[in-house]
Amino acid sequence: MTAPKRRKARANGEGTIYQRKDGRWEAAGYVLAADGSRKRVRVYGTTRRETADKLAERIADSNRGLPVATADSTLGDYLNYWLNSVAVHRLRENTHTRYAACVRLHLIPGLGTKKVARLTARDVRTFLDRLRTTCQCCTQGLDTERMKCCAVGECCQKRLSPLTVTYVHSVLKSALEHAVREDELPRNVARNVKTTTHQPRRFRPLTATEARLFLDAARADRLHALYELALRTGLRKGELLGLHWEDLDLNAGTATIRHSLQRTRTGGLTQLPTKTRASERRIALPTECLHSLKEHQERQERERKEAGPTWRDSGLAFTTPTGRPLDPANLTRRFRCLLNRAGLRHIRFHDLRHSTATLLLEQGVDLVVIKELLGHAHIGVTAGVYAHVRPRLQREAVNSLTEALGQGGTGRMR
CATH class of the missing domain: 3.30.160 (Double Stranded RNA Binding Domain)
Incomplete structure (x- = not known):
């Protein structure tokens, strides 16, 4: 044996x-x-x-010199480890920057000395309640250098919005979820804490009449084709600025959305992948957009000849007069000037996207089609964002049914 x-x-x-x-x-x-x-x-x-x-x-x-956070670490040490060794590889740069600010300004000052293994749901709930009710000028000493308000004993009561408190909570949940996946924690205590639901940001999309006025005013603008695309297709600002001519098939009448142009802290104006996997999509272009894009292409060719050796060929559809990428902040300023010229109320550029979806819904377009056009990851996102439109459509549908059935109700069943 x-x-x-x-x-x-x-x-x-x-x-x-x-x-x-x-x-x-x-x-x-x-x-x-x-x-x-x-x-x-x-x-x-x-x-x-x-x-x-x-x-x-x-x-x-x-x-290799990479630290590994343990349950014995303080939450401050763990959050720095998570930001610099884990999240930095999974998040877009601008998102990582917002996470880092959230950790630096709120999470470390409020919970940084707690041991990760000993953190409780009660600790998290107490922290969030304090964050919700504490003046941030007092907490962060924002008025100290100016010797104003809170620095001289007159508290301005500058509190965080419910949306920001929810965001801080979500960052903490994400960090602790990684600890659970790495078997450092048996459960994510932050998930056991329910934050108060905040009211979603209200947007005021353009009405059909306002949209027509906007398009009329945009016809005299150098970026007429961009505004036309924004309102008729609902593309995001970064997606519009990241469009290359090779992404546009003007014969077939389609646009392929692959990139988004963003300004990042380290790279300046940078071509990034689309916001989500669902955002990478092909959409049909309306006839009006095809006409304006062809005119814009001809204008850009004239600008190329006028610029001569100073022209920088980026391949982008929408550029400065010398071929350089358009800065998103500059586009926002141009957009506000256009609204003023049109005599329209001030809205955000992103509200053009909301206007597209709202107007399509009011025309009876199916929610699934709108979801695919906007590039939402899930139809629940589309339904949730535009929930305010549905009651009005329901009322119109019920009224239509009333007209079809008649109002008297005197007919007899046979």
Whole structure:
């Protein structure tokens, strides 16, 4: 009878691994922690190989000098680790910048000294309540340099909006969710805290009459084709500015949305992927847009000749007179001037997108078609954003049915 083959002993530094009484596998080893010390971490899995691979990955990251947050870390250390080692690889740069500001201004001052493993739902709820009711000028010393208001004992009561408090809560939930996935925490305590629902931002889309006035005023503008596209197709500002001529098939009458032009903190004006996977789409172009785009193409060719050697060929459909990308902030300023010339009330550029969807809904276009045109990831997003339109459409539908059935109700069933 042959003796059972003994498993090869793990080398020094590879950690330990064993099977628990509940059948799961557990492995432990020492890694570089977020505070610079070396701490023992534990990982779990359903098989020995899976668990060993998890631990090996942690140790490999540690050997490359990448810190691994542990449950013994303070929340401040863990959030910095998560931002710089995890979130930075998963988020768009502008989103990462907003997350970092949220962590720096609110989460670390409010919860940074708490141990991750000892954080409770009550801690999170107390923090959010305090954030909701505390003057931010007092908390962050915003008036100190100017010696105004809060700095001289006259609190301005500048509180965070419910939307911002919800955003802070969502950032904390995202960070702790990573700790749960990495088996550092058994559950995400931030998910057990319910924040008060905030009122969605109200937008005031253009009416059909206002939309016609806007398009009439835009015809004299150099960027007439851009405004026409924005109102007739609902493209986002970044998608419009990121359109290349190769994305436009003027013969087939289609546009393929692949990129978005954004200004980032490190790269300046940068071509980025679309907002979501659903945002990458092909849309049909109205006849009016095809005419204005052809005119715009001819104008751009004249500008190219006039600019001569100063022309910078970017391949973009909408550029400055010398071929350079248009800055989103400059487009916003131009848009406000156009509204003034048209004698229209001030709205955001993004409200052109809302105007497109609202006008289409009022014309009876199916919600699924609008969802695909706008590039929403889920139809629930479309239905939620434009919920304010549905009651009016329902009333019109009910009134139509009343007309069809008659108002007297005197007919007898046969």
